[in-house]
């Protein structure tokens with residue numbers, strides 16, 4: 001098994017698309033959160049740290065002609081796949097840099113409007129984390145957005161000893177990362193069957209679900225020498241020291257506290273004003289196991305009037321597979337929520353007729369005088385994958401889009417590019 005800086009190298013990480021790191025999504029979320037994002041109708045720069053095989057950057061570059069995209073990863077197998085794809089699509093606004101974060105932070109002289117990193121922070125050595133913080137300090141432009149995904153307490157906490165076992169076992173064996181994961185799963189299965197987790201039924205269920213994730217994914221998830229969930233309050237403090245402020249989540253559901261925190265806990269949350277205590281309470285109330293945090297350097301907080309003006313300009317469309325009317329059922333992490341027909345039907349019908357701006361949707365009688373209800377309903381529909389903001393700015397390059405689609409088919413990825421939204425969706429016929 002080969003490692004660098006304590007991280008596994010000898011197996012390629014499968015391609016995972018994350019809508020939450022795409023520029024259109026990030027800027028819309030910042031706007032919902034009341035902050036002015038980078039202008040994506042003008043040229044901008046975007047960097048993904050730990051980009052894997054590059055699927056997120058390839059979609060972003062092909063659908064966002066105004067952006068210049070940089071991917072950083074130290075795994076040459078990953079970058080060979082990513083570079084080959086960029087060449088076959090013909091993209092001229094993307095490049096991949098093979099480096100660890102320490103070397104990249106030392107050598108980089110570019111400035112970025114976006115720095116994003118998913119599935120990386122909680123899995124890397126402290127020195128590599130320090131380098132990411134230095135990079136933020138030096139290279140994120142004023143108003144630039146940082147998306148940082150990490151594992152957090154308390155949801156990820158029970159897995160700490162499980163990861164320790166898998167990684168220690170792997171160190172004792174001669175096999176490949178995938179073989180070592182298989183041996184670890186066998187051992188965990190025997191422990192579970194023998195009753196080791198009888199007092200932790202939640203953990204037992206999680207362990208039983210692991211094999212379906214595949215050995216390559218599990219090797220990257222667990223066979224690192226540094227596997228540390230963070231407390232969000234600590235993460236926000238570190239980010240603040242690097243000069244970036246916490247805005248909210250890139251997951252809209254997490255920002256809708258009235259929906260995502262059970263009603264009987266609302267009064268407790270309302271009584272707390274200190275941000276570090278509030279976020280910790282929210283993590284506890286949701287048993288949060290990962291966070292998709294959105295930060296900004298020198299955020300420009302909008303007045304209520306500016307905020308409404310910004311929201312009014314956002315345009316939305318229905319995504320393939322969305323209902324054209326009716327009530328909407330949301331299966332949320334804290335249980336089912338039924339979106340009433342009287343609110344969602346008019347909204348879905350308006351969007352089924354044609355894309356519409358927030359300002360236009362605000363004219364629907366059901367939202368008269370209730371901007372908050374429209375904002376919440378649209379964000380729930382975004383979260384559910386029914387609605388997406390449209391990308392402002394010039395049209396994408398049709399040749400790039402055609403070749404990106406061909407590449408996606410060749411790779412047998414179940415993704416559908418939605419070019420006018422600057423994103424892709426999981427195939428509408430696949431289960432969510």
Ligand SMILES: C[S@@+](CC[C@H](N)C(=O)[O-])C[C@H]1O[C@@H](n2cnc3c(N)ncnc32)[C@H](O)[C@@H]1O
Nearest residue numbers: 007016050051052073074075100101118119128
């Ligand atoms: C779990 S994968 C996530 C890939 C992608 N961001 C995603 O979410 O699908 C983590 C990636 O980070 C890269 N990586 C880990 N530690 C690194 C380091 N110190 N420097 C550069 N890349 C690193 C790995 O090679 C891998 O491609």
